[in-house]
Amino acid sequence: MAGNSDPLSPRAKLAVTAGKAVAAASRAAGRGSGSVIGGRVALKLDPDLLARLAQNLDCVLVSATNGKTTTTRLIAEALRAAGPVVSNALGANMPAGITSALAGGSDAKFGVIEVDEKYLAGVARDTDPKCIALLNLSRDQLDRAAETRMLAENWREGLAGSKAVVVANADDPLVVWAASSSPNVIWVAAGQMWKDDAWSCPSCGGVMQRPGDDWFCGECGFRRPTPSWALSGDHVLDPHGSAWPIHLQLPGRANKANAASSAAVAAVFGVPPQVALERMYQVQAVAGRYDVVQFEGRDLRLLLAKNPAGWLETFSLIDPPPTPVILSVNARGADGTDTSWLWDVDYTRLTGHPICVVGDRKLDLAVRLEVANQQFQVCENLDQAVQLCPPGRIEVIANYTAFQDLRRRVGN
DSSP states (O other): OOOTTOOOOHHHHHHHHHHHHHHHHHHHTTSSOOHHHHHHHHHHHOTTHHHHHHTTSEEEEEEOSSSHHHHHHHHHHHHTTTSOEEEOTTOOOSHHHHHHHHHTOTTOSEEEEEOOGGGHHHHHHHHOOSEEEEOOOOOOOTTTSOOHHHHHHHHHHHHTTOOSEEEEETTOHHHHHHHTTSSSEEEEEOOOSOOTTOSBOTTTOOBEEOOTTOOEETTTOOBOOOOSEEEETTEEEOTTSOEEEOOOSSOSHHHHHHHHHHHHHHHHTTOOHHHHHHHHTTOOOBTTBTOEEEETTEEEEEEEOOSHHHHHHHHTTSOOTTSOEEEEOOOSTTTOSOOGGGGGSOGGGGTTSOEEEESTTHHHHHHHHHHTTOOEEEOSSHHHHHHTSOSEEEEEEEOHHHHHHHHHHHTO
């Protein structure tokens, strides 16, 4: 492979230029950022382009079912203390989007890359990362994502023998099993609120025992490793036992957990926890998530929740009743077309909140809320739902394409 002083080959330069041109044309036509189509064109012209672009970068890959976009942003902010960063900050996390992002960072020292769970092994092969962060694995997009244990197996095989330092969540048995094939793992006690995908042992299929925050398999002895980093309330505990305060503008326990994992990653690159955590305060919103926008005389807080684990975390951070809640669910290609996951979400946590339901699959959601004995109204669109709510704060929770629809409607 080319050394550090070698520029990109003529073919690679052509691929980058063509990709940028196609992306610009796509943006001009109003079809989004253009990063995915641009990356696809570039990879067609030079299939090795991702590896070529990554060869002069110290890369960290971030993969998980929940929290990877936010964690990618937090790590990118932390590493900027040590040099210029290139990152796919808007969440285009498959090879085309990643290639497109790296093509835009010619002076960068670090690549901070969010990777879709299904593509992690391949992207790790191409980018030869210094570090890989694994946060969690839970059910998601049931019609097309592999069953969670199959994803964990894919990770386990893909990471076996990797030279990367793997920063992994010690509280998620699937992540621990996947990461255990790696020779160099740093365990983080980041917590696991959603446990329904981790009752059977990924190693032998036995029943998992879960006393308190611990877990182990009573049959094969597979157990929670001892973490060297931990989230403890509003602090991150480092391997020396020092407690560093977490100051975030992002809400909720899940984001503190993301910050703990991000601090452990930053330390791999030589950025001390105090510096890393202070820099994370800069992140106010992530691709529109957590933004508060004014619309029709109300303050709408936009919250993304794509699967049962995400909805559970989101319910834990909304304002108490009687704050109104608008729920929006679609089932388009990017969401997964199977909405049966709605039955895995505990909607009784919304008791006391006035609820309005919108989105393509509002009737699926209405049936689920009816069974959960919730009071709700089905509305034609966001405008009607907002008008039914009193002035003040409204919590708006939506899955992926429903969230994009909402952002467009409120001009965010």
